[in-house]
Each structure stands twice: as structure tokens, then as C-alpha cells.
Amino acid sequence: MTAELATPTLTATSRIVALDVDGTLMTYDEFLSDEVREAVADVRAAGHEVVLATGRPLVALLPVARDLGIDEGWVVCSNGSVTARVTPEAEGGFELEDVMMFDPREALEVMREHMPSARVALEEIGVGYWVNQAFPDRNLHGLHTVVEFEDLCGRSTARVVVADAEQPTREFSAAVRALGLSDTYFMIAGTHWMDIAPVGVTKAYALERLREQWDVPVERTVAIGDGGNDVDMLAWAGRGVAMGHADASVIAAADEVTLSILDDGAVPVLRSLLGD
Template sequence: MTWRPRLIALDIDGTLTPVGSNDMAPAVKAAIARAADHSTHVVLCTGRSLIGTTPIAAQLPVKRTLCSNGAVWWDPIANEVTKRTTFDPGPTIKALQALLTDVVFAVEQTGVGNLSLGSFLPGDLWGVTSEVTFEEMAATPTPRLVMRWLDHTPAELSFAVRELELPGVEWSVDHTEAWLTAVPADISKGAELDELAAQLGVPPEDALAIGDGANDVEMLRWAGLGVAMGQAPEHVKAAADEVAPTVLEDGAAVVLNRYFP
């Protein structure tokens, strides 16, 4: 019998859309719709906050969404947050400030936007952003903290934090911007998908995951078939079972069309 995934976990930025965009190619939307028509569980699994995820979910037949690298579970049908895991951001901010200068921070206010410490670049953050003091930010438990290192490259940030230890959080560095994301300890796309799949009665070997970033590595390793996008960094490709064409070549659709023609 030919294998077909019973659960499909999809990253957004760099997988379904160009980074930071809400525009999906028609071929990608059509391929996801065909998969959903086969009673396959389609799950958006993204580093985006909830408010950044909603414009994508609105375009797709998805019933389950893991936002903020899995720290926020959202049911698009009921428009309800079903699980939210938080941490206290103060110690993480202090550790990063001690290592780097010219950094700005934001913590997610789920469904609203962000509190920021310093000014981000236009288009960096989803939703309403309010600037606050360190004390105000440190007193706000959050599912997701982001940091941008202004006027630096992703490679410079990766090198600067190569020996960094941030107790109490899971963190990753973006490969397209000098941007670090931190979420609560033991939260990752892979761990949260494992919990969700168990609830749905789907074993990992029946799951397909597609992603392109460092925060997708656990998800790609967890799934029975983990697929990295063609433009992904080499360490992400190494964690995958295969490599698809790039996002600009509708790589996610190419993979899904194999199982849902």
C-alpha cells in the first residue's frame, strides 16, 4: 500500500509564503486544500505569533494551528486559544543585553500584538506594538520573546551567540535576519506536534512536516517524513529526509502533489 500522510505540519515563512508575506501561491493553496479533502489533519506550525498567523489560516482549510513555535495552540474554527505556555522574559533579556549592544526586544501579547523595548524596523512585528520599560516587559509572562540585532547580519548574530546559554528557554536564530526567538523551556514545534498528534491518534511515522528554518529542525526529525525547503540552511537540510524545491518554486506544493495529486 502506498504511504500517504495522515497529518501534515506546515511552517509558514519560507515554506508557504516568502518570509514576512501573507501571499501564498495558488498552487500551494490548492495542494493544501486537496490534502484536507482526504481527511488529512493539516496543521500550521509556525514561529509567528497568533496575530501573524491568522491571515494565513483564513486562506486555508486548517482546524489546528501551533503558533509561537508551539507555545500557543489556536483553534481557527472556534477562534479560541486552547493552550498557552509562558515564561518570564526578564532574565533572557538581561543575558542578551550583557552580550550584545543595539538590540531591541518584543514580547508577544497573544491576539493583540507586542510590547517592545526599543524600536523595531517597519513591518517587523504583527499587530499593535506598545513601547514599554524593561521593568514593564520583565513583569509580563509571554509565550514568545523576539530580539533583533540592528545593523547586523544573521551570520554575525549566529557567531555572537555560539556559546550563549539561556536557562529556562528554548531559542533559535533566524537565517534571513539578525533575529532571535525564545519560547518557554521544553517547547518546540516537534514536542508540541508530538502531543497534538497523540491526541489525534496519529503516530509520528504517519506525519509529513515541511519547513525551512532552525526552529523547524525538531519538527523535521519528529515526522515520519521531514522535508526541508530548497533555500533552507545546510544544517536544516541535514535534519530532513529530503529537500524540496524552494519557496519561490512552490516547493511545498511539489511535495504535497506527490501524495494528493
């Protein structure tokens, strides 16, 4: 599902500033500092377009956007499967602009074969998730509706989420790719996660769509992130910045490294964009 994309008011000096949330702007226990809030506000006031780009579902990102003072703007959710415009004029405070839905049945059957004990969730956009068993509230946001595994197989979704995922085997990844899907494996706060989505759907996919529509040169794009699901985004940006606590694979994809989340590493990067 794709809607006609609106265009923000940008100038020749405006940048697209793509910001991961958990581990980049916000600690894993969801603390957001005043310094981060002020830096984001100042970057927006300087005419740059801040785009929150996260693995969080839309329902969990909207409160973060409000906390950051973003009542008008664009967000990339669910690792690129959902792009929405935040606006107080719309019902619920957002308009969906790009959603990549797919039929998960075959992927779930492959998962049941290779990971029979996995906790599986299908995103229900703007609401939460359908799950096959209870998830810890701190790990999965929004409303959780527990259904039978067969019920999951009958629903379309923007992505499949797996918690406490074991490292996918080569056979599992090959089977998923044969279905035109990709598996992304990453860590959040010590928990092993895996997302399954159509091949090529990443944060970078959604951000590139915005960049092209808004006609912003690649060299005027910035991204900050810390996780394995940020690797493509950091490579996409003209200036990709890894947080200081990130794994080696994330740092390798970046152009530079800043301080860790405990030291508000995003703040000096954001401050460096003011007045340029």
C-alpha cells in the first residue's frame, strides 16, 4: 500500500537526518535525556528534516515522537516496512504513506520446522501484534493478541518478529530467501531478535524513497544508529555515524563513531549540523 507522498518544506541546505531510537536516542530502559530532546529540536529548527527510523512498530514510535516534540514529520517504522507521516490533523495522529505487506504463511511453516519453540509475532499496524504466546511487555510494544499458530498463518502483515531467536541456520536463511523474504538478526538489550520481511525492505529502503521524492542529494543525508538493523541505513547515508557501544559490524558500516548511549553520543553529532 502506497499513498501519494507529501513533501516537507526544504531548502538547498536542508539535510535528512535519520535517527534510530533504542540505543541511539533512548536507552534500552527507555530514558530520553533533555540534552537529546534539545538537540533534536534545534536540528529541526535549523531547517533539517529529522526522520525517526526504527525497528519499533508505529504504535510504539508515536509516543517517542511526541516526547521529542515532533508533531509534524515523517517516521520509518518496523525496520522499513512502514512509513508514516505524523500530523495532528489525521485521525490517530498519523497517515500511512508506504506499507509493505506480505503473506507470512510459508515463512511461518519454515520457522515451525527450524525453530519450533520460537515466540512469534505479526505486526498489526497502529495497534500492536498478534502473537502465538505471551511476550514480555518490555520487549514488544502495543496491544498483544494471543492466537493459535494457524491463525497467524492466515493473516497478512508488514513483518514477522521472533523473540529469543537462536542464530538462524544456513538452511533456514536459504529457505526464507527462496520465498522472497529476508531474515535480519540483531540484539536489543541482551535479547536475541529476528525480523522477517520482503527482501530489500530495510530502513535504508524507506529512507531512500523519501530522499528521492524530496530530491535531497545523498551528501546531505545523515544517519545515526547502533544495531545490526542499522547497518544498511548507515551505509545509505552520506554521513553514517555509529554509536560508541555498537558492535564491530555496525561500526564497520559507518563513516565515523561517536560516544555511547550512556554519554548521549547522538548529541554532538546533531550539534555539528547546526549552522552548516
